[in-house]
Amino acid sequence: MNLDVAATGSITVPAIDLRTTDDVFARETADARAAVTPRPGSTLIADSVSAWFGQRKVLEQVSLAMRPNEVTALIGPSGCGKSTFLRILNRMHELVPSAGLAGQVLLDGVDIYGSQMRVTETRLKIGMVFQKPNPFPTMTIEENVLSGLKLSGSKPTMDKRQLVESCLRRAGLWEEVKTRLDALGGALSGGQQQRLCIARALAVTPDVLLMDEPCSALDPMSTRIIEETMRELVQQVTIVIVTHNMQQAARVSDQCAFFLVEEMEQPGRVVEAGTTSQMFSAPGDPRTSDYIQGRFG
Amino acid sequence: MAMPATNMMTVEERPRSFGASRTRGDAVFRGLTSSAGVFVFILIGSIAAFLIINGWPAISSVGLGNFLTSTKWQPVGLKPSYGVAGLLYDTILVSGIALVAAVPVSVGTAVLINEYAPKRLRSTLTGLVDLLAAFPSIIFGLWGLFYVMPNANGVAGWLSRHLGWIPLFQADGGLYTNSIFMAAIVLSIMIVPITTSIVREVIAQVPRDQCEAALGLGGTRWGMVRRVILPFGRSGIIGGAMLGLGRALGETVAIALILSPLFKIQASIIKPGGSTVASTIFNEFNEADLAHRQALMAIGLALFVLTLVVNSIARLAVSRSKGAGASSR
Amino acid sequence: MTDTALYPAESPSLASPMPDEPRVIARFGRIDVAEIIGSAISAAALTWLLFSAVAWNGAFGALLIWYATFIVMYRTVARAVHGRLVATDRVMTVVLTTCAALAFVPLVMIIIFVVSKGLKYLTASFFTDTLEAVGPQDSGGGAFHSIVGTLQQVGLAAAVAIPLAILTAVYLNEVKGRMSRGVRFVIDSMSGLPSIVAGLFVYSFWVVELGKGFSGFAGSMALIVLFIPTVTRASEEMLRIVPDSLREASLALGAPQWKTVLRVVLPNARSGLISAAILGTARAIGETAPMVLTVLGSSSLNWNVFEANQDDLPLFILKLIRSPNETQIARAWTGALVLVTLVLFLFTLARILGRDRRKATR
Numbered sequence: 012m013n014l015d016v017a018a019t020g021s022i023t024v025p026a027i028d029l030r031t032t033d034d035v036f037a038r039e040t041a042d043a044r045a046a047v048t049p050r051p052g053s054t055l056i057a058d059s060v061s062a063w064f065g066q067r068k069v070l071e072q073v074s075l076a077m078r079p080n081e082v083t084a085l086i087g088p089s090g091c092g093k094s095t096f097l098r099i100l101n102r103m104h105e106l107v108p109s110a111g112l113a114g115q116v117l118l119d120g121v122d123i124y125g126s127q128m129r130v131t132e133t134r135l136k137i138g139m140v141f142q143k144p145n146p147f148p149t150m151t152i153e154e155n156v157l158s159g160l161k162l163s164g165s166k167p168t169m170d171k172r173q174l175v176e177s178c179l180r181r182a183g184l185w186e187e188v189k190t191r192l193d194a195l196g197g198a199l200s201g202g203q204q205q206r207l208c209i210a211r212a213l214a215v216t217p218d219v220l221l222m223d224e225p226c227s228a229l230d231p232m233s234t235r236i237i238e239e240t241m242r243e244l245v246q247q248v249t250i251v252i253v254t255h256n257m258q259q260a261a262r263v264s265d266q267c268a269f270f271l272v273e274e275m276e277q278p279g280r281v282v283e284a285g286t287t288s289q290m291f292s293a294p295g296d297p298r299t300s301d302y303i304q305g306r307f308g
Numbered sequence: 309m310a311m312p313a314t315n316m317m318t319v320e321e322r323p324r325s326f327g328a329s330r331t332r333g334d335a336v337f338r339g340l341t342s343s344a345g346v347f348v349f350i351l352i353g354s355i356a357a358f359l360i361i362n363g364w365p366a367i368s369s370v371g372l373g374n375f376l377t378s379t380k381w382q383p384v385g386l387k388p389s390y391g392v393a394g395l396l397y398d399t400i401l402v403s404g405i406a407l408v409a410a411v412p413v414s415v416g417t418a419v420l421i422n423e424y425a426p427k428r429l430r431s432t433l434t435g436l437v438d439l440l441a442a443f444p445s446i447i448f449g450l451w452g453l454f455y456v457m458p459n460a461n462g463v464a465g466w467l468s469r470h471l472g473w474i475p476l477f478q479a480d481g482g483l484y485t486n487s488i489f490m491a492a493i494v495l496s497i498m499i500v501p502i503t504t505s506i507v508r509e510v511i512a513q514v515p516r517d518q519c520e521a522a523l524g525l526g527g528t529r530w531g532m533v534r535r536v537i538l539p540f541g542r543s544g545i546i547g548g549a550m551l552g553l554g555r556a557l558g559e560t561v562a563i564a565l566i567l568s569p570l571f572k573i574q575a576s577i578i579k580p581g582g583s584t585v586a587s588t589i590f591n592e593f594n595e596a597d598l599a600h601r602q603a604l605m606a607i608g609l610a611l612f613v614l615t616l617v618v619n620s621i622a623r624l625a626v627s628r629s630k631g632a633g634a635s636s637r
Numbered sequence: 638m639t640d641t642a643l644y645p646a647e648s649p650s651l652a653s654p655m656p657d658e659p660r661v662i663a664r665f666g667r668i669d670v671a672e673i674i675g676s677a678i679s680a681a682a683l684t685w686l687l688f689s690a691v692a693w694n695g696a697f698g699a700l701l702i703w704y705a706t707f708i709v710m711y712r713t714v715a716r717a718v719h720g721r722l723v724a725t726d727r728v729m730t731v732v733l734t735t736c737a738a739l740a741f742v743p744l745v746m747i748i749i750f751v752v753s754k755g756l757k758y759l760t761a762s763f764f765t766d767t768l769e770a771v772g773p774q775d776s777g778g779g780a781f782h783s784i785v786g787t788l789q790q791v792g793l794a795a796a797v798a799i800p801l802a803i804l805t806a807v808y809l810n811e812v813k814g815r816m817s818r819g820v821r822f823v824i825d826s827m828s829g830l831p832s833i834v835a836g837l838f839v840y841s842f843w844v845v846e847l848g849k850g851f852s853g854f855a856g857s858m859a860l861i862v863l864f865i866p867t868v869t870r871a872s873e874e875m876l877r878i879v880p881d882s883l884r885e886a887s888l889a890l891g892a893p894q895w896k897t898v899l900r901v902v903l904p905n906a907r908s909g910l911i912s913a914a915i916l917g918t919a920r921a922i923g924e925t926a927p928m929v930l931t932v933l934g935s936s937s938l939n940w941n942v943f944e945a946n947q948d949d950l951p952l953f954i955l956k957l958i959r960s961p962n963e964t965q966i967a968r969a970w971t972g973a974l975v976l977v978t979l980v981l982f983l984f985t986l987a988r989i990l991g992r993d994r995r996k997a998t999r
Contacts, residue, residue, distance in 0.1 A: 063323055102326070103889060108813075111323030124326060131331055135891030145882040149904040162892030162900055208886070215890060337895030341812050344804035345820045348865055352827045355838050355862060362841060416736025424733060433741075439984045440744050442916055443977075444923020446951050450958060450973055451747045454754075463697040470698065497743045504740060528726035558831025560926035561955065586833045586926070593840060593930055601841055608834040619829035 052079025053218035053249055055100060055137070056117040061278070062095050062104065063111035069095055071278040072114075075268050077219070082241060082250040084260040084287065087270030088302065092279030093253045094142075096270070097221050100251065101137035102130050118218065135163050138217035138248075142224040144204035146196030146211070152179075153192040155207055159215035167214075174214060182210035183240040202233020209240060213248075220244065222252040226259065238263050257303055261291050269299045356612075363606035366390050366599065375606065381571045381583070383592070383600045390603045392585070392610045394573050399584040399611070402488050402563065403556035405577065406495035411549045413496075414503035419533055421504075422511055423519075434508065440501035449562035452494030457485045457566065464489055464578045475575040486568040486580040494562050499552035506551055506626065510544025511537050543625040550622030554615045560586040585611040672714050673731070680707035708732070748977070755974025758967040763975075768953075769937035773962040780972050782938040783953035787979075789942040790853045790932065790949055791921050794860035799914045802865050806872035811898050828866035835862045836927025844931060853942035855931035856949070860921045868917040875909030876902060912991030919983040923976065925951035950976045 055077040062070040070092040077083045077100075085093040098104045100116055102123060115122045123133045138159075146155045156175045160167050167174050175192065179185040184206040188199070196207060205225055212220060222241075226234040241250055241263050254260050260267060268284040283296045294300040367375045370390050378391025421433045464484035471477040484490070514537050522532040538545075563584055569591055570581025589604050596604060684703040708728060715724035763779035771778035805824070809817050839859040843849050879902050887897040903910070928934075934952035939945055950972055957969035 101889060103885060105326045106885070106888065112326065113322060113324055124324065129331060130326075131891045131893050133891075134889055139885075139889035141882060141886065141889075143882055145880070145886045147883060147886070147901055147905075149907070158887075158900075159890035159892075162887050162890050162896050164896070165891070211886075211890065331893040333896070334894045337893075337898070338812050338814065341804050341808035342814050342816065344801055345808035345812075345814065345816055348801060348805045348869070349816060349820045349823050352823045352862070352865065355827070355830075355835075356823075358838060358842060359834070413736045413739045416733045417740040420733040420737045424730065433737075435988060436741070436744075439981070442919045442923075442980065442984060443747075444925070444951065444980060446923065446925045446954055447747065447751060447973055447977060450954070450970075451750055453958070455746070455750055466697045497747075500740045501744070528722055530726040530729040531722065533729070554829050558829075558833065560831070560833040561951075564926075565955075565958075586831060589833050589837055590926055590929065593837065601845070605837060605841060608831070608837050611831055612829075612834050615829040615831055616826055620825075623825065 052247070053119050053136075054079055054117075055219050055249060055251070057096070057100065058115045058117060060096065060099055060112070060114035060116065062092070062099060062113075063109075064107065065109040068278040070099075071280050073270075073279075073281050074114075075281060075284060077249055077251050078266070079249050080245055081265040082245050082252060082263050083266040083268065084264030085251065085253045085268050085270060086255075086257070086260050086302070087279070087282075088272075089255070090279075091270040091272045093270050094223055095279075097139075097223050097251060097253050100219070100221055101134050101139055103134075103139065105130075131163060135159075135165065135215055136217055137219040137221060138212035138215065140205070140208050140212055140220065140222045140225050143228055144201055144208050146199070146204050146207050148195060148197040150196055151193045152188050152196055152199070152207060155196040156210050156214050159211055163215060165215060168216065178210040178213045179207075181213055181240070181244060182206045183236050183243075184210055200233075202229045202236065205229060205233065205237060206240065209237070209244075213244070217248060219249045219251065222250065224253050224255060227255065234259070257305070261287060267291075269294075269296070269302065271298060271302075359605055359609045359612065362602055363609040366603040366606040369599075376610075379573055381588070383596070383603045388599065388603070390606060392607045394571060395583055395585045395588055395607060396610065396614070397573055398488065398582045399557055399586070399614075401577065402492050402495060402567075402582065402584060403553055403559075405488070405492035406499060406556050407549060407553050409492070409496040410500045410503055410552060411545070414500050414548065414552070415507055415538075415545055417500070417504045418507035418511060419537065422508055423529065423533060423537065434505075437501050437504050437508065441505050443498075443501070445498060445559055445562045446565075448494055448498045449565040452490065452562060453565050456493050457490050460490060460493055461485060468578055476577055478576045479578050483580060484578045486566060488567070488577040488582045491563050491566045491582070492577070494566060495556045495559060498559065498562065499556050502555055503548040503552035506548030507541065507545050510548070510626065511541040513544075514540045543628045547622045547624075547626030550618050550625065554619045554622060557611065557615050557618065558586055560590050563587045564590045668718075669727075672718065672727075673711060676711035676714055677707050680704075680710050683710075704735075751970065751973050751977050754967070754970035755977075756971075758964075758971040759974065763968075763971055767936065767938045768968075771936075773960065773965050775964075778968065780950065780953050780968070780975065782935065783948040783950045783972065784975070785938065785940065786853055786932065786935075786942075786947040786949040786952075787922060790856045790928075790947070791860065791918060793854065793857040793942060794864055794921060795914070795918050797857070798861045798864035799868060799917070802868035802917075803872050803910060803914075805865070805869045806876055807898060807903075809869070810873050810876040811894070811902065824866045824869050827862075828870055830863065830866070832859075832863055832924055833926040833930070835859045836930035838862070839927070840930040851931060851933035851946040852944055853932055853939075853947040853949075856928045856947070857942070859927035859931050860924060863924065863927070864917055864921055867920065868913055871913035871917070872906075872910055875906040875913060878909070879905045908991045912987040915983050915987035915990070919980045919987070922979055922983070923951060925955060928952055929955065950979070 057073055057075045057077075060070060060073045061068065073092075073096055075083070085096065087093055095104065099112060104110050104112060112124070115124060117123070118133070118136060121128060123137070147158055150158060153175050156178050157167075157171060159165075169177075176185060176189075179188065184203060187203060188194070188207075196204065199207060205228075209220075209225075226237055229237070238259065241252070244250060245265075252260075252264065264287045266284070267287045267290040269282045269290065270279050271282045272279045273282075283290065283294060283299045285295075290299065291303060294303060367390070370378070375390055375392055377393050378389060379394035379397070380389040380391045381394055382389045417437070421430055421437070425433055461484050464479075464487065467477045467489075468479040468484070472479065518536050518540075519532050522536045523529070527535065564587040567582045567584070567587055568580055569583050569587070571583055572581075574581070585607050589608055592600070593604060680703050683706050684699055687702060688699055708731070711731065712724055712728045715727045719727070760779075762777050764784065765781050766777055766779035767782040768778050768780075769782075805820065808814060809821055809824075836859045839855050839862070843855050843858060844851055849855065883901050883905060884897055887901040888894070892900070928949055928951055932949060932952060933946035934956055935946045935948045939947045954969045954972040954976065957965040957972065960966065960969075
């Protein structure tokens with residue numbers, strides 16, 4: 012099996028060069044305002060995002076464009092704010108009582124922290140898959156897939172059974188569970204649970220899917236299946252993934268952003284961002300190449 | 309080639325507000341649960357206030373110092389005297405003896421259930437202990453009255469014959485029923501399940517890898533219990549003991565059935581007679597006039613404060629040992 | 638033993654394959670049992686000798702001295718055979734077993750005692766008759782009025798207190814509002830409220846000062862006061878063990894908080910909440926002292942829980958057990974049996990409903 016070839020083969024060389032982040036930001040915002048790209052795919056833009064926990068600043072001035080039909084990987088050593096950044100993107104950050112935030116996050120040009128967007132609506136549009144699989148243990152597989160609709164009170168776009176099948180198929184789980192849709196979600200293996208969580212996130216037809224180290228608790232086989240699933244899904248949704256696995260970042264992502272805490276007690280920053288092929292072949296910052304080649308972190 | 313974000317022009321660098329985050333459903337939900345919380349707060353808080361307001365006249369009529377130190381409980385008559393010291397003495401004595409007897413047994417039982425008993429038996433025994441912790445105290449009282457008193461008379465007699473030189477076991481001979489000793493036996497049997505249940509819960513939290521490390525080093529099972537489990541569970545044991553004590557202090561019916569009222573401190577625990585705070589309230593409430601009722605409320609308040617202190621220590625100890633988790637040894 | 642014996646050149650399993658079935662790993666052999674029995678017997682002999690020589694008497698003293706001698710002897714024997722560490726381990730095992738026996742034997746005895754005494758009077762009429770116009774010596778007469786009272790008082794208290802307690806627990810653990818510190822403080826302090834004091838409160842406030850008189854409802858109020866702190870604390874504990882990741886999963890799907898609580902948190906804590914509620918009810922059923930102060934007791938049937946004194950099972954037992962009459966005492970024991978059965982039933986129910994169906998299917 013040669014995933015690297017498969018993954019790199021599908022990487023499209025971007026038309027726009029990501030030279031500087033604010034450059035990108037300006038162009039992307041303009042893009043998003045000018046022509047609303049028809050589904051699938053939405054543009055998510057973080058504009059000068061800083062974050063605090065209590066008095067401690069954990070992220071400083073992160074600006075990043077996550078573009079439609081691309082997988083953006085957030086890489087960097089532990090504790091550099093990748094996960095915090097990801098949680099800011101669908102307003103999970105504010106669940107921590109002491110959390111603070113500056114800057115804005117634009118979904119197709121609209122600030123998700125603005126007063127015109129409700130938090131539930133935002134999260135409906137920007138789905139999330141967590142590090143540890145967390146299917147609802149009291150619900151069956153089918154109920155788990157449909158749980159987003161029930162919980163958010165939104166109407167299904169198609170027949171329920173069809174929706175369940177299509178979501179499970181897209182998450183690469185259908186063949187394994189089609190005979191036992193009424194088994195409890197907790198009865199699956201870890202990798203299957205994680206794909207169930209992906210199916211659950213897909214059922215509400217999000218524009219963006221955030222994945223926080225989705226494979227870190229899984230074995231290589233499950234990881235492979237989920238990576239394949241991601242490459243399929245990116246045709247329809249924008250994907251942002253946090254990963255510690257450099258090979259994974261190289262395999263699945265089109266864009267990369269490298270987060271780093273430069274000194275102790277300092278907030279995390281984006282040191283470098285660009286296309287995956289560029290970041291991996293010719294990184295602009297020596298620290299990026301050190302990290303990617305495994306010399307630290 | 310890319311640029312670090314720090315070089316960007318600084319926008320506003322202060323935390324912003326998160327915007328609208330609640331739906332109308334959430335507002336209703338928060339309103340509903342908050343009003344339940346506030347209602348409970350007011351309801352329960354007003355009981356404490358009521359007790360204080362109604363108990364205070366009795367306390368202030370004899371003075372707080374006198375109330376706490378006097379052993380004379382004579383609520384009826386022209387010149388009533390409300391001294392809670394004697395009642396508290398008996399209450400603490402009977403609960404204290406019960407506790408001393410119950411704690412070693414509880415700890416031993418908890419360790420046996422958790423570490424020695426076969427897995428299948430473990431859940432049954434745990435269930436049995438939990439069931440008995442929920443047993444009505446009047447049943448313990450009946451058993452004490454009809455079984456313990458006749459049968460433990462011999463034990464009390466033996467104690468007085470052989471240990472009579474200790475004032476605690478001094479008796480004039482004959483009858484040992486209706487004594488603090490009998491009440492304490494029943495109380496100790498009553499609090500064993502409660503204490504066992506708490507101690508067992510706490511020592512079940514001992515990280516298994518530490519136990520296995522002790523065994524893996526060639527230690528015996530008892531070595532593991534002594535070196536790993538008991539040190540870990542120490543505050544849990546204190547907490548469990550204190551919760552048992554809290555229950556014993558407030559116990560009413562089992563004591564009222566066994567102990568014959570006597571408002572005089574006596575050194576011996578095997579002579580008949582004694583009065584705890586709870587049994588006094590129980591025995592006197594019905595013929596009490598207003599002043600007497602306020603006096604009862606005052607001693608009830610004193611008992612409440614005592615159990616409050618004991619329970620706070622217990623809760624602190626249990627939460628500390630539970631929170632210790634994997635980090636402590 | 639020589640090295641060759643320990644490590645034979647050819648593995649024996651090749652020549653004669655070991656049986657492929659689980660073998661018993663022995664921990665405690667016949668010799669170990671013999672050590673215990675031997676020590677016990679010789680300790681008994683020594684005790685007998687002591688008692689006949691010094692002319693002591695009393696079964697309790699004999700037992701005490703026998704046990705002490707037994708422990709010393711067993712330790713000596715075990716130490717000679719197995720060494721110091723193992724001897725301590727063995728002795729402590731015996732001591733711990735003794736502790737458990739001391740804990741469980743009285744409890745088993747109580748149950749046997751209640752059952753054997755209670756069965757004598759257990760007839761169908763016990764559940765249909767009252768004590769109205771039943772003389773102490775008459776046959777018949779039952780606790781129907783008490784059972785009705787118990788069910789009404791406890792049912793009323795549970796119906797009010799359980800929803801309130803669970804809502805409060807949700808407030809404390811999910812909403813975490815501004816008042817939660819105050820509420821938690823009050824709940825924590827009042828969970829130590831002696832039941833007699835709760836009874837005294839309702840008696841002084843409701844029965845006497847407001848002049849409402851004794852009633853089943855007054856008893857319910859005392860029970861509510863005792864109920865709320867315990868059930869709230871237990872429920873909060875149950876909500877706390879629902880993992881945060883499930884709450885996050887639900888919120889990340891765009892669910893508002895109330896739906897997250899209703900559809901995700903509460904279903905996950907369901908079994909724990911049910912058993913907390915049932916155990917609270919079981920405790921309430923046995924409460925005696927506060928009921929004496931609020932319900933008073935009665936020997937006739939009173940269907941109206943809100944008016945006039947009622948009876949309930951603990952009061953029934955308490956009143957009859959103090960009577961000098963044998964028949965009355967027998968009735969009290971039957972009442973105790975019914976009460977214990979009721980508690981046992983509720984407890985079993987809590988265990989069954991509290992069992993996690995997720996664990997069973999995994």
